[in-house]
Every structure is written in structure tokens, then in C-alpha cells.
Amino acid sequence: MKIGLFIPCYIDQFYPAVGVASLELLEKLGCEVSFPLNQTCCGQPMANSGFEAMSKGCDKNFVKNFKGFDYIVAPSGSCVLHIKEHLHDEDDPKAADVIRSRVYELTEFLIDVLKIEKLNASFPFKVGLHTSCHGQRGLHLASMSELVAPAFSKPGALLNMVKGIELTRPKRVDECCGFGGTFCVFEEAVSVKMGKDRIDEHQDNDVQYITGVDTSCLMHLEGILRRQNSPIKTIHIAEILNSQL
Amino acid sequence: MSARESILASIMANQPVSQDLPQIDLRAVINYDNVLHQFKTVLESIGGKTMEINGWDAIQQMMQADTKEGKQMVNGIAELGAIDANLATQKAAELASVQRAYLKGGIAVAENGSIWVDEAAMVNRLLPFIAEHLVLVIEEKNIVATMHHAYQQVASFDSGFGMFLAGPSKTADIEQSLVIGAHGARSLLVCIIP
Amino acid sequence: MSSQAKFTHAEAAEQFIADEPRTDWHDDTLWFVREKRDKAANSLPEWEQLRQWASDIKYHVLSNMHQYLEAFEQKAIANGIQVHWAKDAKEHNDIVYKIIKDNQVQRIVKSKSMLTEECHLNEFLGEQGVEIVDTDLGERIVQFRKEAPSHIVLPAIHLKKQDVSETFHEHLGTEKGNHDPQYLTEAARGHLRDKFVASELAITGVNFAVAETGGFVVCTNEGNADMGAHAAKIHIACMGFEKLIPRAEHLGVFLRLLARSATGQPITTYSSHFSKPRAGQQMHIVIVDNGRSRQLGREEFRNSLKCIRCAACFNTCPVYRRSGGHSYHTAVAGPIGSILNPNLDMEANKDLPFASTLCGSCSNVCPVKINIHEQLYLWRQTITKEGLAPKAKSIAMWGMSEVLAHPAIYRLAGKMGRWVVKHLPFLTNNGLNPWFKQREMPQAPKESFRDWYLNNKQK
Numbered sequence: 001m002k003i004g005l006f007i008p009c010y011i012d013q014f015y016p017a018v019g020v021a022s023l024e025l026l027e028k029l030g031c032e033v034s035f036p037l038n039q040t041c042c043g044q045p046m047a048n049s050g051f052e053a054m055s056k057g058c059d060k061n062f063v064k065n066f067k068g069f070d071y072i073v074a075p076s077g078s079c080v081l082h083i084k085e086h087l088h089d090e091d092d093p094k095a096a097d098v099i100r101s102r103v104y105e106l107t108e109f110l111i112d113v114l115k116i117e118k119l120n121a122s123f124p125f126k127v128g129l130h131t132s133c134h135g136q137r138g139l140h141l142a143s144m145s146e147l148v149a150p151a152f153s154k155p156g157a158l159l160n161m162v163k164g165i166e167l168t169r170p171k172r173v174d175e176c177c178g179f180g181g182t183f184c185v186f187e188e189a190v191s192v193k194m195g196k197d198r199i200d201e202h203q204d205n206d207v208q209y210i211t212g213v214d215t216s217c218l219m220h221l222e223g224i225l226r227r228q229n230s231p232i233k234t235i236h237i238a239e240i241l242n243s244q245l
Numbered sequence: 246m247s248a249r250e251s252i253l254a255s256i257m258a259n260q261p262v263s264q265d266l267p268q269i270d271l272r273a274v275i276n277y278d279n280v281l282h283q284f285k286t287v288l289e290s291i292g293g294k295t296m297e298i299n300g301w302d303a304i305q306q307m308m309q310a311d312t313k314e315g316k317q318m319v320n321g322i323a324e325l326g327a328i329d330a331n332l333a334t335q336k337a338a339e340l341a342s343v344q345r346a347y348l349k350g351g352i353a354v355a356e357n358g359s360i361w362v363d364e365a366a367m368v369n370r371l372l373p374f375i376a377e378h379l380v381l382v383i384e385e386k387n388i389v390a391t392m393h394h395a396y397q398q399v400a401s402f403d404s405g406f407g408m409f410l411a412g413p414s415k416t417a418d419i420e421q422s423l424v425i426g427a428h429g430a431r432s433l434l435v436c437i438i439p
Numbered sequence: 440m441s442s443q444a445k446f447t448h449a450e451a452a453e454q455f456i457a458d459e460p461r462t463d464w465h466d467d468t469l470w471f472v473r474e475k476r477d478k479a480a481n482s483l484p485e486w487e488q489l490r491q492w493a494s495d496i497k498y499h500v501l502s503n504m505h506q507y508l509e510a511f512e513q514k515a516i517a518n519g520i521q522v523h524w525a526k527d528a529k530e531h532n533d534i535v536y537k538i539i540k541d542n543q544v545q546r547i548v549k550s551k552s553m554l555t556e557e558c559h560l561n562e563f564l565g566e567q568g569v570e571i572v573d574t575d576l577g578e579r580i581v582q583f584r585k586e587a588p589s590h591i592v593l594p595a596i597h598l599k600k601q602d603v604s605e606t607f608h609e610h611l612g613t614e615k616g617n618h619d620p621q622y623l624t625e626a627a628r629g630h631l632r633d634k635f636v637a638s639e640l641a642i643t644g645v646n647f648a649v650a651e652t653g654g655f656v657v658c659t660n661e662g663n664a665d666m667g668a669h670a671a672k673i674h675i676a677c678m679g680f681e682k683l684i685p686r687a688e689h690l691g692v693f694l695r696l697l698a699r700s701a702t703g704q705p706i707t708t709y710s711s712h713f714s715k716p717r718a719g720q721q722m723h724i725v726i727v728d729n730g731r732s733r734q735l736g737r738e739e740f741r742n743s744l745k746c747i748r749c750a751a752c753f754n755t756c757p758v759y760r761r762s763g764g765h766s767y768h769t770a771v772a773g774p775i776g777s778i779l780n781p782n783l784d785m786e787a788n789k790d791l792p793f794a795s796t797l798c799g800s801c802s803n804v805c806p807v808k809i810n811i812h813e814q815l816y817l818w819r820q821t822i823t824k825e826g827l828a829p830k831a832k833s834i835a836m837w838g839m840s841e842v843l844a845h846p847a848i849y850r851l852a853g854k855m856g857r858w859v860v861k862h863l864p865f866l867t868n869n870g871l872n873p874w875f876k877q878r879e880m881p882q883a884p885k886e887s888f889r890d891w892y893l894n895n896k897q898k
Contacts, residue, residue, distance in 0.1 A: 007888050007889075009843065009849070010881075011888060012853070012887050012888040012889055013853050013883070013887055014881045014882075014883060014884065015881075015884075015888075016884055016886060016887055016888035016890075016891050017884075018888075019888035019891070019892075020888065020891060023892075023896075035888075035889070035892050035896070037846075037889065037892075037893075038846035039846070040842075040843045040844070040845075040846055040849045041843040041849075043840075043843070045836075045839065046836050046839065046840050046843075047816075047820075048797065048816065048819070049793075049819065049823075049828075049832065049836055050792075050793075050819035050820055050822055050823035050828055051823055051828075051833070051836040051837075051840070052820050053820075053823075053824070054836055054837060054840035055840060056844075057840055057841070057843070057844020057845070058840065058843050058844055060844070061843075061844055061845075061846060133796065133797070133798035133799055133800075134797075134799075137798065137799035137800070137802075137803065138799065144800075144803055145477065146477070146755065146800055146803035146804045147487060147803055148480050148481055148483070148484070148486040148487055149487065172470065174800075175757055175800075176757045176796050176798035176800070178757065178796060179796065180795070180796025180797065180798070181796075181797075182793075183793070183795070183796050183797075184873075184874065185872075185873040185874055186449060186793060186873075187448070187449045187452060187758070187793070187794060188449075188453070188873035188874070188876060188877070189449070189452050189453035189456045190449075190452045190456065190758050190761050190762055190794075191796075192876075192877040192878065193456050193459075193462065193761050194757050194758075194761060194796075195878075197463075197466070197761075219881050220878065222879075222881070223874065223878030223879045223880065223881070224877065224878050226878075226879035227877060227878055227879050247524070248524040248525055248526045248530055248728075249524035251526060252524055252526060252680070252726070252728045252732060253505055253508065253509070255728070255732035255733070255736075256504045256505045256508065256680070256728075256732045256735060257505045258732075258736065259732050259733070259735040259736030260501060260502055260503070260504050260505060260735055261501065261502045261735075261738070261741065262502060263499075263502045263503050264495070264498050264499050264502045265499065266495070266496060266499045266685065267491070267492050267495040267496060267499075269492055269688070269691070269692065273485050273488050274485050275483055275484060275485060287705055291704065291705065291708075334718075336670075337635060337636040337638075337669075337670035338636050341632070341636050354706075356483075356695070356705060357695075357705030357706035358705065358706075359705075359706050359710070370665075370669040370717055371665075371666070371669040371670055374662045374665045374666050374669065374709075375666065375670075391691070391695070392690070392691040392692075392694050392695050392706075393688070393691040393692075393695075395691065396687055396688045396690060396691045397688070399687075403714075404715075405518070405713075405714055405715030405716070405717065406711070406712065406713055406714065406715070406717070407711075407712045408665075408709055408710055408711040408712060409694070409706060409709075409710040410708065410709060411704075411705070411706045411707070411708050411709075411710075412708050413708070414660070414661055414662040414708060414709075415660050415661070415708055416576045416577075416624060416660060416661050417593075417660075417702070418575070418576040418577035418580065418593065418594070418595055418624075419576070419580075419595070419598075419600050419603050419620040419623055419624060420468070420598075420599060420600045420603075420620060421468050421471065421472070421593070421596070422600070422620035422621075424620050424621050424624040426624070426625075426628065427576060427624060427627075427628060427660065427661035427662060427663070428574070428628060428631060428632070428635070428661045428662045428663045428666050429661065429662025429665070429666065429708070429709065430662075
């Protein structure tokens, strides 16, 4: 099973530890992982801003890098969803189709493909789970509070395998944090207010960490937390699942 | 081209390829062990009151009490006596002082506490709205589980007007605070005969 | 048909949020409605099936609209209803005005109709010297204040009881400082009852029009549509053509969904089925297009015409709850408004599809399963293709796409002090950096993941 590790651009540049944790975790679980060296970005920032047409170059580059893998795994629900829904390549349409069907968000891959039932991880802290929208409502990583359907959570199931963790949920269990890609600057006021409100609910639970499957949401929450001089830290789920504290 | 023709032409040009109607399979729809209980519970939760009675006597006594207290009461139920022949054509100004109206309801719906009231049973279309208080009499055998079942039985729209009525008039337009008695009846009492 | 909105959603939202306690109150109040909706939905095991039926019925109608409209008209006329057709808002307003003039009536009441808001009927009639009294309590409140409704189901949800109290003190002479909703509602009841009793003409909206019966259904909790329609000698019902459904039995599906989605009630207090005028009454229906047939032709957006105006998408929208209805500068606000209004005027409403994080909650609560958040994404593409995106944004996007399409340039840029800090659009650093206003920037690490990988894994 050959796995291509897809590390989204802002993780590559700002949060390399998330990439390291993802890679180590997959290797620990017996996967053969490689990181195609010429990858950049999924193209979502342009597409979500209405410039889908400009993301063609990214698409081509993505296909070039990830063609031929059995699975493509990334520690980001949002970027994976974008690839799944929007990756096209006029020169190699078939390769793009195959990639779209083989790209997985990390927790989805662990639960659905590797069928993980236990983990050798420990993280003795009180952790609030932020449910990121694209992973949840787009990739169905967790049940959605709007629907009349049985409850489940793939990230939640994995976190519950971690020793010592005390997992909490905010009162509004799956409300958006307000990051929203370019929304976070073009609608700065609403974006920050949404983020503050998420943080308040985690604070009510006395959490030490806020975790989630999307570094973008966490980066936004972290920016607000640091401005508030809050002791609460953000941490990507891969880092917890790979933790041996 | 008239507006009608141009709208229809534009629609014709733009409507997609026809897709069939879905089959509404009533086996997929909720049922209740006890529709009477469900009906009463829901109606009371939305501000209505219910009373199980054995016959018309109980209603007649209520009417007599109204009369005794000098309340302007209107009867729209043939079983309870003659219906005022002028009622059907009375205008709003004449009906505005009605304090309580007694009308007969048709099909009642357990899932939402609503009752079908047909124009014929209203005597005057305005009456169930303009009366300060409303009493509806329904028969227990007419309670069905859901709206799907209700529409199977409310087959006739020939009379020109009818409604599903669920509880007293209400509003929450000021700060989402529920206030009973917006423009229509301030109370609804549903009397259920076996 | 294009114009410039006075302000953008983002600008108005920033003003709204400046009063944070009030924003919190607005957010909590609407979230409470969302929670009531969840409870109501969960009371029916078949909820998701119901949504699917409703969506499929609506699509069936959209795909047979021509036939159903003709059938509806024929039956309505046979029932004694006069049917009018209006291509746009102006024709709609002219038709209503002509009926008013021909019958020489002065006392007019109107219950809630988002279509008449869309057509700006009140303003138009006001210019002709005709005064309309809005009779829905929330609409009456905003009418007194010369404001627009901020929510299609809860028109005065942006106001607190203190605001209403002041307005009623000024217009209805209620006690100054008495904020009790019960007291204030009672005052409105008295005031509007006089208007109902005296009214000569009543205007209502239409929730559903039934092709099979030639009739239509109007839903209210207050009873104001009925008080008007049954008291007045003329009743005008205004509807967009997409209100049609095939048969009365389909009302079973829609009435089960509507109130549960809107307020969490099992059904509205009054679900009134009008099919014939009462003896001596005139009944009119005005069927309006106003861009709807154009939307019907847009494959990507036609499903927006399934909307039954329940406002569940408003109540669940984290952006709407924190920016208020007026920030959308249109008659229908919220997520559904953001996919309907660009069809009416793309230039004036080009900001609206961007007033969303694309979180997708709107699509999940929609009782007719409109893919609202996907249409928001698609409108963004359409607006950009039409050349309506701000120039600076286009240039920034182009620059970024060039860098990200070329790995070598991307890496070079990354090495040059984490290029992304400055150029990723959500971290854009030109002028006043909106990210930094209330958030710290991410801390740039010593090496990128790729560098680490090369150093540690590929030695």
C-alpha cells in the first residue's frame, strides 16, 4: 500500500510539526509513506474566492505529484474536500478522477481504511474537540447536528483511544469557527466574532487544548487565543494521536 | 405579447427535463399507539385546551353559563340548536363583539394538534378568527396520525375555504417571547366526543 | 438592471458587531430557534425522508412549471378568482395599484408577503398616496420605525422589547417604559383590530398554490392574514410562480416541514386554504415572475426556486446570527437570500455569496434540500467570471496562483521568510492587515515540513 502524503501549503510553511506527526503516525501504523517533493497547494484559496479558473496550475501540479499512489492522505479535511470535489486536469483527466476517489483526510483514513481500533498514544490533558465544517459536513467525518441520524465521530473515536485524555465538546457541538478561507479577512469582524464565541464555549469546559482535523481553523483560533493571552493552546489531532506523553 | 404569454414562454424555454413525482409511502411515516393521547398532548403544548365529554350536554351547559354571565356567544353547531340565519352574512363590525363561538371541527391530527375546520362549519369565514374565544367540538374517531392521513380524508375543497387550526392565535415577534392572543382567538378549547 | 448597494455586507456586519452584547443576544435568540427546530425535526423519524419528498416534489413542479401554471390558472378562474400575471416588480405593483384605484378603496391591510417586500410594494403605493397597514406584529413594528424586516419569519428580531416599547409609545401611546411583551402585543391587537374591521382591501402572500384545486394556502400564527382577507371585500394574494405544488395531498408533506423548520412548532396556528371568494367578495391572484424564469434556466441555481421561505437557514447561519438581516441589504436576507439576490441584480448583490464560510449548515437544515452552500460557491465563480470581483483581489489571486502552480517559485518564496505570511490571501499584509486586527499572526518556524523531510527522511 503506497501512500502519498499531502501536506497543505500553510502546514508546510507554518505548522511542520503537524506534517511530522502525520508522517510518523502513519509509519507507526505500518504504512509505506512518501512525500512528493514538488507539491504546493490544492488550489482552494483561489477557488473559494471565486477564482476557480486560476487554480488550474495547482490542479496540474497536484496531479503530477500524486499520480500513481494507492492512497493520498492529508491532515486537513478542508483541502481533501476541495480535491475530492474540484480536482480536474484537462491533460490527464483520468488521473484526476482516480486521485479524487483515493484522497483521504487522515482520521477518515485511519478509521475507514486502516480500521484502527486501538492506538498506542497518551495525552493526559483536557481537550476540546473543534468540529471543522468541511471535514464534517463535506467528508462526513462526524454526524451533523442538523440531521436526524445516528451520532458518530471519526476524530472523536480516535481521540477516545488516547490514554489519559479528557475529551470535551463545546455547547454548540458543530458550529463553524469563522475561518472560512478568505472570509477571515474579507469578513474580518464576523470571522473573529465567530472564533471568539467558539473559544468561549471551550473555555467554559476548562480545556487546556483545542484540537481538530483542520490546521486552518486552529490557526484562526490560535491567533485569537494568543491575542487574548489565553493559556489555552491549539493542537492538531495528528499531534495528539502521535503523542507519547 | 402579454405578460402571461411571455412568462409562460420563458418558463417553457427554461424548465428542465421532467422528473416524476415521488411516491409518498405512508409506511415510512410515524404512527402513534394512541392518537387521542398524542393529539391532546400536542395541542396542550401549543396553548390549546382539551376536554373529553360524553355528549352535547356539557357544551350546552357552557353555553348557558355564557348567557348567564352576559357574554355574547354564537352557536354554529346544528346539534346544539338553531343557527342564527344572519350570521353567515354579518360583517366584521357586527362580529367584533362576539366573545365566544362554538363550532364543529372535522378531521383532527395527532402529530400537530390541528383540526380541519371547513367553511360550512364556520358559518361565517371570519367567525373563528374574530371571536375572542373559540370552542371546537370534534369526534374522537376523526383523529388521524399525520397530515398525510388528514389530506386523504379532507378531499373536498369545494366549499371555498377551510383551514387547519392549531391552538389559539399567538405571536413571538417581540424578543421571541410567546404571547397568546395576537389577532385571532385568545383561547381554543377542543371538546372531544367519543 | 444593475446598481450599487449602499454598503457591503462586511461593512454593515462590522457595525452590527460593534455592539457586542447585542450581537450575543441576537445570536443566542436565533440559536434558540434553531434548537427548537432540531427538537421538532427529531420528533419525526421520517424527517430526512420528508425533506427528500419535498425536494423531489418541488423539482417535479419546476420541471413541469408551464403545465402546472396553466392548470392552476384555469381552475382558479373556474373558482371565481381573477388571475393576473406580472413579469416584474413594476408590473406587480401596477396591477395591485389598478385594483385599488378601480375599486376606489382607501383602507388597506397587508399580511406578510416577502414577494411584496421584494417588489417594494409599500414604497410604490406610498408614492401614489396609498397607505398600507402591515398587520403582522413584527412587520407593523418595523413599519412604524420605517425599517425593513430583518428576517423573513421574525421581521423584528433585530429589536429588543425596549425598542418596541419606545416605538409603540410614540405611535400607539402606550405607557413609556412598559416593556412587557404581553402588554405591547395587547396594544397592537387593539390598534390592528380597528384596522381589520374597517379594512376594504386585504393583501396577503401565498405559501402554497395548488394546481389541482386552483386554491392557495396562507400560514400564520397570529391570524392576521385571515382577519384581513375575510373582513375586506377585496382580497389580493401575491405569489411568485414557484409557490405551485401539484395536489392538495402534497400539502401534507410541506405543512409538516414548514413550521417545524421555521420555529419548531408542529404546524402554524392557522393554515388557511382559500379556493373561492366568499359571496360578494373579489379575490385576485397576482402571479409574478421577476427573474424567476431566468433562474429556472440556470441549471446550477434553479433549485433555489424550491425555497418555501421557512428561514431555517437564517437561524442556523453563524454569519447571519452575528451580522443581522439588514447587513444583507435585500428583502430576503440570510443564506437563501445570498443565492436568490444575485439573480435579481448581480452587481448590487455581488458581496452576498461571499458573506459565508461555506460551512454547509444551511443546506442541512433546508426542508427542501437546496444545496445552498454549494450554490454560494458557484455564485462566487459566476460573479468573478462576470468581471465583478474587486481589481486588487483579482491581481492578488493571480499572483498567488502563479506562485502556487510552480513548486520551485513556491519554495523560493517560502525560503524568503515564509512568503506565505505575506501573500496567502487570508494573511494578506497589504495596508491594514485584517487578520492582525484582532488575531496574532502564526509564528513562522525555522524550517518548512519539506525541509524537515529532506533533512530527516531522505538523507
